[in-house]
Structures are given as structure tokens and as C-alpha cells.
Amino acid sequence: DQQVKQNSPSLSVQEGRISILNCDYTNSMFDYFLWYKKYPAEGPTFLISISSIKDKNEDGRFTVFLNKSAKHLSLHIVPSQPGDSAVYFCAASALYAGNMLTFGGGTRLMVKP
């Protein structure tokens, strides 16, 4: 069973507009969530994270929102830039599980000029 799901395999947005990437989880033991960006033939690069004690975390153009009751988080990118085109992975971790990350299937974001 997939404990972390990204239901949109792809997303296309216009440059300058907002990109919203969504992620759902089922395991209530997850208490820390991360977003990674990945280009082909490269390893994932950390973008932003959020602890379950918060509902929002912001870093420049990137904001992550967490809705614990709905077990849902989203990544907002404003404004979107062509260089943001990549695959975005949502990941979750639980305090008892050390550095084990459970990843969603990824969303391919395409930002059109």
C-alpha cells in the first residue's frame, strides 16, 4: 500500500503563475514532511520541509502547507519559472524510523515560457 501519494503525475503551468503540487499520506505516525526536486540523471535535491507541529513553512518562492486532519500537504511555487521544470517528490518521515523516507510517486512539473 502506498503510504504517500501524489495523485497528479504531471502538471503544466505558465511562467509567472502559481504551481500547486499536492501530496496525501495515510500513516498517522508521519510527523515530518519534505519536498525534493529531481532532474533526470541526478539525485533528488532538498527544497523545503515542514514539521507536523506547523501548518505552513515558507522559503522564498516555495511554501508548503500541511493539513494534518486531512493528511494532506501541498507545495506552492510562486511565481513559477521555466527552471522549476522537474519532477517533484513529496516524502514523509517518522521520528521512530530514523532517516527512512517514504516517497510519493512524483509529479512532473512543466513551466512554459
Added chain:
Amino acid sequence: KAGVTQTPRYLIKTRGQQVTLSCSPISGHRSVSWYQQTPGQGLQFLFEYFSETQRNKGNFPGRFSGRQFSNSRSEMNVSTLELGDSALYLCASSPTGTGRGNTIYFGEGSWLTVV
């Protein structure tokens, strides 16, 4: 500061053979984790080593094994290779063992093709 280094970057093996992949973590990092990325299954956790001890293990068959050396370098081994083992194998290192924050760094991966 050097990043996470994985070798080899690309390799082709024949079904039934075995393969060993190597990972050198960032200096000072004591945790090394391994992940498998395939088109169908996404990124899946294989195992984590912390100070030479396996701390967590994912849901993979016993053909997949790993170890960590005293200098924190890690190797993973896959025996009796199957076609489905073709994947990108990613190594991640971290100075801590908590999975918190932006402290998990990934290497570029080793592309394994089994023919």
C-alpha cells in the same frame, strides 16, 4: 565540501550475476541510506546504516544487502540479478539519525541495467 559520491555511475549486468555499488557519504556524515528508483515503483527505501549498524530495512528480498564501514562508506550488493532490478540506485547521507530538516543529501545515483 564534496557531496555524496556513488560509483559506478552506470553499469550493465547479466541476469543471475551479482553487483556491488559503492557510496561515499559527505565527510562527517554517519548515516547512509539506499533507495531504488524505478518507473513503476518510484523511490523506495532499501536500508539505512548508522555507525556501521543497519537501523532500518525496507521491504526488499534478501538478495539485497548492504554494509557500512568504519569510515562511513557504504556498499550495497544485489545477488542473483533479475531483470526487474534494473533501476537507479540512490544513496543518501546525513550527519544525524533523525530524518529531520534539510540534512539528507542524495548522490547522483548508480544506473543499473540487467539484461
